[in-house]
């Protein structure tokens with residue numbers, strides 16, 4: 160038997176993908192022996208897939224102002240924000256806010 | 261222990277809802293002891309919830325030309341059409357085709 | 362035969378600067394648009410915004426097809442027509458408005474009801490066709506003709522607060538007949554005259570028809586082929602539906618087609634090719 | 645003080661017949677539109693189609709706000725302006741085009757940059773506000789002002805091939821500050837001048853802003869409050885996002901607001917209230 164995996168989907172929209180190699184959708188298989196909160200996921204993203212200026216994605220331990228985090232299409236504020244614990248097949252979406260017209 | 265239920269969601273779009281009491285979304289709990297194909301579901305719909313002229317929904321044993329059937333947002337033609345066997349939490353959507361502009 | 366443009370003018374660059382800086386667009390994308398020709402069938406609620414955004418984006422040649430004349434009941438959604446042009450033909454009225462928006466666009470009016478005898482000749486010289494029509498017979502006619510001439514068909518439709526959009530006959534996706542081998546019973550067909558339609562809904566779908574046409578021409582992003590976008594304006598919910606592949610036994614687009622010439626579509630559908638007297642029985 | 649219309653004219657009925665026959669619309673819905681007033685802030689890529697579909701639908705009074713003048717680089721998406729009106733102010737150019745579409749619409753041009761000193765006075769006399777602006781400072785200003793005056797704010801935005809749409813401050817939903825308590829770092833903000841934008845994308849979002857405003861005014865369907873619609877034009881995928889409720893500690897819209905007067909939004913955001921020199925540092 161292999162190590163258990165926690166499979167989730169990461170998505171980026173409205174420009175947030177530009178900080179992550181311009182890839183809009185990624186399937187991740189995280190180490191299933193650990194508990195994964197969003198806080199821990201952000202650290203993992205910083206260490207592993209954030210390719211451009213990190214200050215445009217993170218500020219302190221959280222995402223910078225102007226980026227919305229959605230878990231299964233619901234605002235993370237309704238789900239515990241950084242403390243939310245990822246479940247198998249969760250979809251985590253990062254959206255940059257647009258201001259143009 | 262109660263009788264097992266097969267819970268599915270029925271949805272109607274673009275006017276198909278007008279034949280079903282103008283309700284766009286219904287949660288159904290079907291008898292879980294039986295096998296439910298789409299063919300059987302259509303018969304059940306005819307007997308139980310089709311409120312207006314049935315010939316605008318059914319033709320023979322299937323839906324009339326111009327209505328698309330989607331199972332979990334996928335064309336039923338890719339899934340076996342009338343013979344598809346419903347699974348728990350399936351979403352079945354009936355769309356009337358629009359021709360106006 | 363048209364001139365092939367290989368350079369943008371200074372005016373082009375000033376006019377399209379905010380668009381050609383888009384990723385994967387560039388001067389080459391703008392030149393593709395400038396050299397492209399798009400036929401828009403139906404200058405009503407969908408055709409008006411679609412034509413507007415294609416002309417604005419720098420599509421070099423537009424053909425506008427409609428047999429109808431401008432009436433007051435059009436204005437709430439057919440935003441290229443105006444009070445001062447009541448009684449004009451719709452292609453001429455639209456052409457007038459579009460040239461004000463972009464005088465560099467070459468626009469041809471085709472004032473006629475598209476039918477089995479004229480369709481192929483009209484469609485032949487265009488690269489992409491937009492179905493902005495309002496009736497079942499024209500939708501089959503356009504699809505069959507586009508299959509025969511190998512043109513992508515950007516198909517939009519709307520009624521009341523609902524809209525639908527897909528691209529047929531593109532990237533190995535299905536044609537209209539693959540999806541609808543048999544026409545609907547005519548009692549099931551509601552036209553915009555009887556059912557009503559909201560202009561902001563036709564505007565949304567029409568603008569997206571222009572978007573899909575631009576994506577096809579420039580080679581941008583993922584075109585809505587093999588997928589159907591459905592829009593419920595009353596809840597502002599969109600849904601992306603995965604539709605079937607080409608039908609191996611499609612009468613028109615399969616390898617061994619049964620239909621190789623256009624047919625009588627009013628007869629085939631049992632409905633007229635306009636939305637004015639859908640109740641009249643032809644059979 | 646405005647006249648309250650209690651009857652539709654014969655011209656109204658001819659013009660809006662296809663719309664007032666919609667379910668839940670009717671003569672009463674058309675009268676609500678005729679008696680309504682909508683302020684559109686920004687006559688650019690979003691404001692043009694939004695104004696077009698509101699005027700066409702029979703909205704009785706439109707206010708148009710923009711300080712800017714028509715330039716050639718606008719035409720690819722700002723479809724109410726035209727070559728013959730280069731150099732006009734945008735509200736005046738748009739007003740000219742809109743009156744041709746519907747001469748019955750009363751249209752007021754507000755040629756000015758909205759700021760803390762003039763915003764409340766301008767917004768006060770309108771029922772619904774559309775945020776079609778192009779910068780962060782104006783977005784906070786409009787949201788705060790709409791909270792203070794209890795006006796629903798239909799907020800659209802677009803960049804490149806992406807668009808976003810929601811209705812703030814409506815039906816107990818959040819305001820802009822509930823969602824974005826802290827302005828973004830200015831290095832993270834791309835404007836349409838630098839990033840580009842496709843007109844068919846602003847057209848799609850702008851038409852839907854008109855749709856949401858009509859739904860608010862007529863009382864139709866489910867308004868996009870507490871939900872955010874995101875649109876990726878390159879894949880033609882929409883997504884409906886459930887956003888947070890009103891923040892109990894929101895500085896503006898909570899029961900005990902800390903901010904009860906408009907502030908200096910350029911200072912608060914560290915960015916100018918226009919998209920022309922976003923790089924200039926004010927601090």
Ligand SMILES: [Zn+2]
Pocket residue numbers: 535536537538539540607608611612613614615
């Ligand atoms: Zn086919």
Ligand SMILES: [Zn+2]
Pocket residue numbers: 818819820821822823890891894895896897898
């Ligand atoms: Zn708030």
